[in-house]
Amino acid sequence: MAGFLLRRLVNYAVLIAVATSLAYILAALALDPRSNYEGRSPRPPAAVIDAQLSLYNLNDHTPLIQRYLRWAGDVARGDLGRTWNGDRVDAELRRRLGVTARLILLGLVIGGVAGVLIGALAAVRQYGWFDRLSTVTAFLVLAIPTVVLANMLIIAAVWLNDHLGVQVFLVSGEETPGLEGGVGADVLDRVKHLALPTLSLAVGQIAVYSRYQRNMMLDVMDADFVRTAMAKGLRRRTALVKHALRTALIPAVTYFAFTFGSLLVGATITESVFGWHGMGEELVASIRSNDVNMVAAISCFAALAVLTASLASDVLQAVLDPRVRVG
Amino acid sequence: MTTGTATGTATGTAPVLEVRDLEVRFGDVPVVRGVGYTVEPGEVLGVVGESGAGKSVASLAVMGLLPRHAKVSGSVLLHGRELLGAPEKELAAVRGDTMSMIFQDPLSALTPVYRVGDQLAEAVRVHQRVSRERAAERAVELLDLVGIPNPRQRARAFPHEFSGGMRQRAMIAMAIANDPDVIICDEPTTALDVTIQAQVLEVLKSARRETGAAIVLITHDLGVVAGIADRVLVMYAGRGVEAGTVRDVYHRSRMPYTIGLLGSVPRLDAGRDVPLVPIDGSPPSAAALPPGCPFEPRCPMAIPACARAEPPLAEVAPGHSAACVRSGEIGEPRPVPPEDVPTAAAGAYPGVPPPRPREGRAVVLEVDGLVKHHPLTKGAVFRRRVGTVHAVDGVSFDIREGETLGLVGESGCGKTTALMEILELARPERGRVVVFGRDTAALTPHDRLAVRRHLQVVFQDPLASLDPRMTVHDIVGEPLVTHGYTDTGPRVRRLLRLVGLEPAHAARYPQDFSGGQRQRIAVARALALEPKLIVLDEPVSALDVSIQAGVINLLAGLADRLGLSYLFVAHDLAVVRHIAHRVAVMYLGRIAEIGGADQVYGAPMHPYTQALLSAVPIPDPDKERRRRRILLDGDLPSPADPPSGCRFRTRCPKFKVLTDAQRVRCVEEEPAVRPLEGDHGASCHYAEKLGVV
Ligand code: SF4
């Protein structure tokens, strides 16, 4: 197992290096940080712009290969470079990552757990009312774009707030700036902010997981081993939970690890609708602001996140499923 | 409709299990239509029938394990207590405790993600208030009881780490965990090789001794039932058609279906000259049963009265009942009067011996020292070679004109690999393959095409090998067209007639035919180019016995009439007995014994052949119970790491009784096939004859 993991890690490192380099080169070719400076008024002198750009390794007059090597050297030393106006990329990245992680974690966990439960329940009563209802709802949710869904939630929340006359849900940002009242108020404030985005993420996840789990569950429910469990004397429900669900859970758990990895960068829409300044939003913003180093850093992080997630899902799979454990 | 009951012998004891008028419907389709039987304590009831007879569904209904949409009615009394309609809680308390069940496919029947020991312990803890440790301890004891070596260690293994035989032992262990009064076994040995089947049946017998439980054994194998059952219930089209003691049913059958079934089973103790008697047609589908006796369309003894009403299962003699209007006439003696014996068009074949002596006939296929090794790889993403599978390791045989060689052996013996190597028509890894006198290593692509024309193949699964979008006419005519024939119509019609199909059906598609008919289509296609040699890979193993017999007869008849040679690869020794002139027995990539069928079956010399043959049950209760079974230990060693010297030595019963000095030879020297009597040879240093059939 250890050898297998090690080989895999080496492979992944190579993959990440290649992906990140490509992203850097592409960004360096396509983005034009010089225009950010030229667009200022008053327009700074060309020499100043050049000096600034060179300082941040963004000067398009320097040959690409040279810029790339300098960037790569820095990255290898753990320095992700500067944004176009001189901030440290890694500090910004870390901040953004924190925001995104706080945003998606709860939504994903709730979505995954609820999705699995709903899917399993739907499978157990296949073609029953619950199954039909959950199927229709899931497809409806899947058919609605995230933007629309998120905005619908906001509208509903605002309406509710108005009717109740209290701000139950806060629809924008991560916390109210300058809030006073100690830890308790702060936590409450954060929860109010978190509720809607979490719900919006969770609803989508539930839709996906419930469909997925329903199918997995249907596959194993008629399996001979469930019948054996019942022949042993287990009640149907116990047999379904202990034997069928346990086996059908393996793919869902591994899939969960994978979604988490990809959402770290991919929750863009949710972030921007609810005004959370997270990773996905930053990716879009950095492209818009011609921020070559930031784009490369986020790409690097995305590759890292996805591959780590897939490694995690492999490991989870091996832990949960003795059949794939290789000796 | 009256339904009878297979009443027990008048022992006076209360039955453990009594099933009455059991009916099961799926939607509108009646799958079980009034089955009844009783089982006394410690008794073995065999329930036999072909696929679709409803025997498995009936047993699941007894356990209450059918899916919810199945409609079950009738009565199931366990120790006099009604189980049908009982609340789930009550049923669960009975299942696995008083009444337990063993399923067919032990791989899918165990939960893949739990350790075997834990699954056993769970069975213990469901019904007994014991600590976790005690249950785990009991699991180990149970594994030991069913003969699993190193039970403590094996209890920690996962199901996929067990071999098929071991999994079935574990299933038996689970079934006897709570000392049940009835064990229902649903085809418990069908998925297993015959020597493993013998082991498992032995375990089942000892489990019965241990627990004193009654056994309901559901199987299609008349041989297994003959060996173990006290009483038998024969099922057809969802109901019991004959019931009685095993000797009554086998020797004094009163129902034409039972007679037909017994006549169509291939038997180890009957040679090539004793033709099988197939039953015409195929079993009716449960959705479209004929009025009256369901066997009427196939029954050679049918009279007009049969189609009027379905005869009930009624007592014909004390403890013996049959569902047939003519059961009274049938009485004794067996077999059925000759005029009633069905003779299918291509069915009976004359038992003409091959025309000229073997030496005088040309060799059509010669295999000499054939070797095929596969790399053994590990890992799903990063494949790496971790060893070599010695799938075929020096196999030699020849087939002469007009001769059928049966290549037999259990799974993993390398017979299929050998066949595939021959069909490649290319230079083998090592050794030589000579087809029609031409070495395959030296064939040009053009030659190869010419050779292929005379070398045809028929595979096991006819549905997979026939294109569902082509009509039968196109399928059979395809090779003709490929080889440049234009007017294929008359030839195709002739071919269809030759294999006993209606030429008028040529416009239909393969899925419109039954399994046996499809295999006939495959045979017709193989015959299209008038080949000299046909390679048959398990051609009848997917078919029910009553249908299988017809195909075997057809193949044997065609060989005799057209002077064909066959390489007949099969795992079923009884089937091979009926068709092969010569037999080669393989074990772990090598030939253990080869020779004329009569010699090999009559007086096998290799200890493996002896064990193998002794493990094949004979569908005759008297004979079967007199036979001595040679049980082999353990499972087949891994072909990636075969034992040194004689590959069979780890399981060889003879090796055990040899002196140490003699054993050295088995361990150190790999025995080659040496001719012992004429062309009968065995690869054993200490071969000697032994009758086992
Ligand atoms: S009732 Fe008639 S058709 Fe049915 S088995 Fe008896 S003889 Fe044959």
Ligand code: SF4
């Ligand atoms: S050579 Fe020895 S081990 Fe092999 S079959 Fe003969 S007696 Fe058994």
